Amino acid sequence: MIMWRLARSAASNLRRNRRFSTAIPGPCIVHKRGADILHDPWFNKDTGFPLTERDRLGLRGLLPPRVISFEQQYARFMESYRSLEKNTQGQPDSVVSLAKWRILNRLHDRNETLYYRALIDNIEDFAPIIYTPTVGLVCQNYSGLFRRPRGMYFSAKDKGEMMSMIYNWPAHQVDMIVLTDGSRILGLGDLGVQGIGIPIGKLDMYVAAAGINPQRILPVMLDVGTNNQRLLEDRLYLGLRQPRLEGEEYLSIVDEFMEAVHARWPKAVVQFEDFQMKWAFETLQRYRKKFCMFNDDIQGTAGVALAGVLGTVRTQGRPLTDFVNQKIVVVGAGSAGLGVFKMAIQAASRMAGAGAKPQFFLLDKDGLITKARKNIDPAAAPFAKSPGEIEGLGLVEGANLIEVINKVKPHVLLGLSGVGGVFNEEVLKAMRESDSPKPAIFSMSNPTLNAECTAVDAFKHAGENIVFASGSPFKNVDLGNGKVGHVNQANNMYLFPGIGLGALLSGARLISDGMLQAAAECLASYITDEEIQSGMLYPSIRSIRDITAEVGVAVVQAAIAEELAEGHGNMGPKELVQMSKEEIVEYVKDNMWYPVYSPLVHEK
Numbered sequence: 245m246i247m248w249r250l251a252r253s254a255a256s257n258l259r260r261n262r263r264f265s266t267a268i269p270g271p272c273i274v275h276k277r278g279a280d281i282l283h284d285p286w287f288n289k290d291t292g293f294p295l296t297e298r299d300r301l302g303l304r305g306l307l308p309p310r311v312i313s314f315e316q317q318y319a320r321f322m323e324s325y326r327s328l329e330k331n332t333q334g335q336p337d338s339v340v341s342l343a344k345w346r347i348l349n350r351l352h353d354r355n356e357t358l359y360y361r362a363l364i365d366n367i368e369d370f371a372p373i374i375y376t377p378t379v380g381l382v383c384q385n386y387s388g389l390f391r392r393p394r395g396m397y398f399s400a401k402d403k404g405e406m407m408s409m410i411y412n413w414p415a416h417q418v419d420m421i422v423l424t425d426g427s428r429i430l431g432l433g434d435l436g437v438q439g440i441g442i443p444i445g446k447l448d449m450y451v452a453a454a455g456i457n458p459q460r461i462l463p464v465m466l467d468v469g470t471n472n473q474r475l476l477e478d479r480l481y482l483g484l485r486q487p488r489l490e491g492e493e494y495l496s497i498v499d500e501f502m503e504a505v506h507a508r509w510p511k512a513v514v515q516f517e518d519f520q521m522k523w524a525f526e527t528l529q530r531y532r533k534k535f536c537m538f539n540d541d542i543q544g545t546a547g548v549a550l551a552g553v554l555g556t557v558r559t560q561g562r563p564l565t566d567f568v569n570q571k572i573v574v575v576g577a578g579s580a581g582l583g584v585f586k587m588a589i590q591a592a593s594r595m596a597g598a599g600a601k602p603q604f605f606l607l608d609k610d611g612l613i614t615k616a617r618k619n620i621d622p623a624a625a626p627f628a629k630s631p632g633e634i635e636g637l638g639l640v641e642g643a644n645l646i647e648v649i650n651k652v653k654p655h656v657l658l659g660l661s662g663v664g665g666v667f668n669e670e671v672l673k674a675m676r677e678s679d680s681p682k683p684a685i686f687s688m689s690n691p692t693l694n695a696e697c698t699a700v701d702a703f704k705h706a707g708e709n710i711v712f713a714s715g716s717p718f719k720n721v722d723l724g725n726g727k728v729g730h731v732n733q734a735n736n737m738y739l740f741p742g743i744g745l746g747a748l749l750s751g752a753r754l755i756s757d758g759m760l761q762a763a764a765e766c767l768a769s770y771i772t773d774e775e776i777q778s779g780m781l782y783p784s785i786r787s788i789r790d791i792t793a794e795v796g797v798a799v800v801q802a803a804i805a806e807e808l809a810e811g812h813g814n815m816g817p818k819e820l821v822q823m824s825k826e827e828i829v830e831y832v833k834d835n836m837w838y839p840v841y842s843p844l845v846h847e848k
């Protein structure tokens with residue numbers, strides 16, 4: 245683990261600067277005047293426009309006369325948010341969450357600077373609203389919630405037009421794109437065009453955590469139809485009312501989009517998100533050597549899970565190299581489960597050599613996956629157990645989860661099945677017999693109702709000595725006698741913003757396994773031994789901007805080491821290579837956007 249040490253020192257550097265400095269902002273060029281500025285959330289300051297700016301930009305008379313400071317605006321917004329919280333007390337969770345989403349979304353649509361400041365400063369409260377889990381509810385109700393478009397929509401009907409359509413996007417520069425086809429939205433299945441909420445939420449995290457300038461982000465929906473009958477029959481459904489394109493027809497749409505993006509913004513990083521498994525793997529393989537892209541569900545999730553599992557080795561008081569001796573059961577062999585499994589095997593091979601025979605087990609809806617399986621999914625085939633590996637344990641093809649746990653006594657049980665409640669009481673109780681003094685349970689499926697188990701059930705049935713992580717946030721669990729069961733959020737949000745940031749700032753021409761590995765190791769090393777002892781595997785979401793900066797540094801360093809870095813903006817590849825670690829840290833920090841009102845300068 246060469247990168248391990250590097251990441252740790254970068255960590256200490258950044259910790260000294262927990263709150264990044266906000267120097268006087270440089271001017272911002274705007275090509276609009278008057279009411280057009282007030283209606284543009286990128287530039288709008290509402291009542292915050294100083295009088296001189298009102299004069300310069302033709303705003304005089306279009307606003308009430310009093311100038312309200314940013315701080316006052318912020319306080320006013322937070323007051324209305326808190327009173328909404330108070331007024332909705334006792335109402336069903338979904339009603340409260342959607343009400344909170346609406347108030348945040350209205351601000352997003354009106355004044356992005358204020359919105360992102362509120363998001364950064366209240367990330368713990370707001371992430372569950374603009375991101376997982378509420379974003380799932382928003383996608384499910386998108387047609388009813390839709391007021392204003394956000395991002396771009398490319399549909400099967402746009403074939404042949406995308407190269408010109410891409411120029412309809414108003415920003416000159418785009419750095420970060422999150423793309424979905426809506427075919428597997430969280431654990432909610434095919435939501436068609438309504439899945440656009442996911443790229444929007446992911447990019448909000450890019451702005452909040454990675455400091456990507458919101459004027460340079462682009463959420464994209466590729467609408468190739470939907471196989472969701474309910475949506476096809478819904479008269480308010482906003483997407484194409486046709487079954488999903490398949491095969492070459494499907495790929496030709498994605499190809500055309502990727503070519504169009506690359507033609508206009510050759511340095512943009514593209515994150516693929518929530519594609520059904522077959523297309524997730526196919527598109528990753530198809531584009532990863534050609535474009536600077538990654539699949540978050542496969543690769544981001546893998547790094548987060550690996551970092552968490554490495555943390556569980558530390559909780560047992562064992563050296564990290566003991567990872568190869570961990571018995572890990574992964575439940576779910578889809579894009580996420582397979583991504584995790586593959587990265588875990590790679591990590592074990594790096595530690596113990598190619599001959600390593602880690603005791604990792606993979607299950608899907610038909611149970612334990614072995615080489616005896618008929619019609620095995622080609623993506624899962626390399627990880628299927630051979631009869632020789634399981635005979636001694638008394639396991640056979642298709643063994644169910646209980647059988648596997650009873651026989652294996654795993655150190656780690658990790659769910660990415662998308663099925664709520666599969667870690668039922670019997671399963672969790674079986675984990676009491678784990679060979680680990682601190683069995684780990686990762687209930688990573690989203691949103692909340694799709695989690696394999698709740699935090700409360702995990703501590704209740706599997707015992708108080710477990711370490712627990714879930715994909716969607718749960719509250720810490722009161723274990724009585726002043727003891728608290730710590731809940732970790734094992735969500736790819738801890739990595740994707742840093743992977744994107746590092747790829748962007750290095751100007752890497754592609755995102756390599758080495759860059760992803762560096763990101764995962766950086767995350768794993770962030771937690772101190774003291775934190776580990778209290779059950780923490782991941783940092784608090786309050787530190788997400790710090791951790792993302794560190795991950796970004798690690799990714800830039802890896803890109804440089806692999807000679808993939810081609811530079812970004814004024815930073816050329818030769819200068820990048822010559823930078824010390826401290827200089828890379830400064831470079832990354834300096835390039836993270838922070839929401840403050842910049843003086844607006846009009847240019848025709």
Ligand SMILES: NC(=O)c1ccc[n+]([C@@H]2O[C@H](COP(=O)([O-])OP(=O)(O)OC[C@H]3O[C@@H](n4cnc5c(N)ncnc54)[C@H](O)[C@@H]3O)[C@@H](O)[C@H]2O)c1
Binds near residue numbers: 582666715
């Ligand atoms: N926490 C995170 O950061 C994170 C990241 C990615 C995905 N996820 C979540 O993981 C879930 C799965 O995502 P995916 O892309 O892999 O989906 P997918 O549809 O590609 O795969 C689902 C897998 O689960 C298996 N499965 C279904 N029912 C099962 C059962 N009862 N027992 C065992 N296995 C079962 C299926 O056979 C399949 O292999 C989703 O809920 C998603 O939200 C979470």
Ligand SMILES: O=C(O)C[C@H](O)C(=O)O
Binds near residue numbers: 429518541689736
């Ligand atoms: O979106 C998330 O919260 C994590 C992950 O990408 C998922 O698909 O569940």
Ligand SMILES: [Mg+2]
Binds near residue numbers: 430518
């Ligand atoms: Mg996802």
